[in-house]
Amino acid sequence: MATNNTRVITRFAPSPTGFLHIGGARTALFNFLFAKKEGGSIILRLEDTDTARCKKEFEDSIVRGLAWLGIVFDNQKPLKQSERTDLYKSHLKSLVESGAAYLSKETEGDPTSSNGLQRAKRAEVIRFKNPNKKIIFHDLIRGEVSFNTADLGDFVIAKSPEEPLYHLAVVVDDSDMGVTHVIRGEDHISNTPRQILIQEALGFKRPQYAHIPLILAPDRSKLSKRHGAIALESYRDMGYLPEAMVNYLALLGWNPGTDQEIFTLAELADEFDLSKVQKSGAIFNVEKLKWFNRQYMQKLPAKKKIAFLEKFLSARQLAVVKAKLKLIELMAERTATFGELDELISSGEYDYFFGKPIYDKKILLWKGEKNFVKTKTRLAAARKLLENIPADSFNRISVKEALWPYAEKEGRGEVLWPLRVSLSGREKSPDPFTIVEILGKEETLKRLTVAIKLFA
RNA sequence: GGCCCUAUCGUCUAACGGCUAGGACACGAGCUUUUCAAGCUCGGAAUCGGGGUUCGAUUCCCCGUGGGGUCACCA
Numbered sequence: 001m002a003t004n005n006t007r008v009i010t011r012f013a014p015s016p017t018g019f020l021h022i023g024g025a026r027t028a029l030f031n032f033l034f035a036k037k038e039g040g041s042i043i044l045r046l047e048d049t050d051t052a053r054c055k056k057e058f059e060d061s062i063v064r065g066l067a068w069l070g071i072v073f074d075n076q077k078p079l080k081q082s083e084r085t086d087l088y089k090s091h092l093k094s095l096v097e098s099g100a101a102y103l104s105k106e107t108e109g110d111p112t113s114s115n116g117l118q119r120a121k122r123a124e125v126i127r128f129k130n131p132n133k134k135i136i137f138h139d140l141i142r143g144e145v146s147f148n149t150a151d152l153g154d155f156v157i158a159k160s161p162e163e164p165l166y167h168l169a170v171v172v173d174d175s176d177m178g179v180t181h182v183i184r185g186e187d188h189i190s191n192t193p194r195q196i197l198i199q200e201a202l203g204f205k206r207p208q209y210a211h212i213p214l215i216l217a218p219d220r221s222k223l224s225k226r227h228g229a230i231a232l233e234s235y236r237d238m239g240y241l242p243e244a245m246v247n248y249l250a251l252l253g254w255n256p257g258t259d260q261e262i263f264t265l266a267e268l269a270d271e272f273d274l275s276k277v278q279k280s281g282a283i284f285n286v287e288k289l290k291w292f293n294r295q296y297m298q299k300l301p302a303k304k305k306i307a308f309l310e311k312f313l314s315a316r317q318l319a320v321v322k323a324k325l326k327l328i329e330l331m332a333e334r335t336a337t338f339g340e341l342d343e344l345i346s347s348g349e350y351d352y353f354f355g356k357p358i359y360d361k362k363i364l365l366w367k368g369e370k371n372f373v374k375t376k377t378r379l380a381a382a383r384k385l386l387e388n389i390p391a392d393s394f395n396r397i398s399v400k401e402a403l404w405p406y407a408e409k410e411g412r413g414e415v416l417w418p419l420r421v422s423l424s425g426r427e428k429s430p431d432p433f434t435i436v437e438i439l440g441k442e443e444t445l446k447r448l449t450v451a452i453k454l455f456a
Numbered sequence: 457g458g459c460c461c462u463a464u465c466g467u468c469u470a471a472c473g474g475c476u477a478g479g480a481c482a483c484g485a486g487c488u489u490u491u492c493a494a495g496c497u498c499g500g501a502a503u504c505g506g507g508g509u510u511c512g513a514u515u516c517c518c519c520g521u522g523g524g525g526u527c528a529c530c531a
Contacts, residue, residue: 050530050531053530054531125529145460151527166531186462187531190527213462213524259480280523282469285468287467292481294494298494331493333495334492335493396489413490416491432489
């Protein structure tokens with residue numbers, strides 16, 4: 001980095017005008033990873049100069065979301081621009097005094113402004129006197145970027161001497177806080193020349209800039225509410241794990257240069273490199289996120305998995321699941337998030353583990369088999385074999401060993417299918433050995449007895 | 457539309473200017489305790505187009521095209 005002898009300071013500076021979303025989360029993550037990698041620090045700063053649009057609930061959402069991801073800031077309490085107005089005012093004053101900015105008499109503009117967000121207009125605002133020059137800055141991701149600021153005109157930096165606006169506040173804060181690296185979304189790239197102009201007028205040092213690509217919706221458009229969940233916390237609520245989200249987000253627009261895909265936050269902080277950040281936008285792909293989540297979810301011990309489901313399950317379901325840890329593992333294997341796991345349980349598909357199976361005589365017959373008598377005989381034979389296994393060593397291995405020679409002789413499907421259906425009552429289910437192990441000897445034999453009676 | 461950024465499988469991406477363009481997700485097929493899921497193996501799948509530079513371009517340059525961003529008294 002160009003700032004060898006200066007300690008790196010980055011910042012995440014969201015505006016609390018909405019919930020923390022996927023894109024903001026990744027920007028925060030990249031700032032965090034870069035700071036950690038460089039042995040520097042990271043500041044959380046709330047850009048809340050627009051009091052009309054900022055809300056406390058959004059602040060809370062941002063702080064909570066970042067904490068959930070495990071991104072910790074060096075400032076305990078987030079800095080708020082609304083509490084730093086005096087600082088901006090003094091710089092504003094000096095800009096006006098030096099002639100770099102001026103009080104501008106506004107004429108009535110076109111009432112149908114293109115953005116449709118027209119609000120009460122002031123008769124007077126403070127504009128920055130644009131020197132109309134060419135600004136070239138070095139972007140750590142994109143290389144040299146140049147603008148002709150003449151295209152920008154004399155832009156507004158304060159509504160009044162008392163009410164500074166975004167561009168001024170950002171420049172003053174970044175300088176005041178000693179921010180060395182401004183890492184932010186690509187949507188800010190065109191703000192950069194304005195901010196550099198203000199910096200120069202104020203005599204501030206120019207930080208390093210890195211504009212990271214945007215996260216896009218599947219149709220390559222900007223990710224927005226109409227594309228479903230983008231609020232970070234909605235992923236938490238859907239039962240995604242923060243480790244999975246961090247891992248996925250890190251690899252969206254960045255890569256380690258190796259084939260490794262699974263990273264802890266600490267590993268990421270170790271590997272992160274701005275020069276390996278992609279230049280173009282990346283589509284947010286839930287399928288891949290789910291794949292990551294599955295990896296992390298499977299690794300959790302059964303008891304932790306159950307803890308995630310505690311609030312969803314009935315007391316009885318909870319008791320069953322706690323008594324049979326293998327059951328939760330079995331269901332988790334079929335889902336990618338805790339939300340899906342909860343759905344799987346409430347769908348009733350695995351109810352035969354929580355109560356008696358419901359039988360349909362027809363599906364007890366293996367495909368092609370029409371002979372109920374034969375099926376009954378095989379079930380009875382299988383039951384007999386299982387009966388001989390001692391209860392304390394009744395597991396998938398012993399059951400398989402006991403059953404296998406017979407199943408081979410009769411035809412595996414001829415024995416295994418009716419056995420499995422006798423235990424589950426279902427056309428689709430885990431294999432019979434897995435079910436048997438969860439049910440235990442007593443319950444297994446009971447169910448076989450009931451199934452055999454169906455043929456009487 | 458002006459300005460700015462950008463372009464490798466459907467998606468995320470790898471490839472000091474130099475092997476048959478690699479990996480992952482997704483998809484398809486096969487295997488396993490003949491169902492479901494997971495897992496394993498295999499497979500299909502890409503350098504936007506046109507000009508240059510070069511012995512040689514995914515890679516460098518130009519033009520075009522596509523995509524994105526931005527043009528507020530929001531941030």
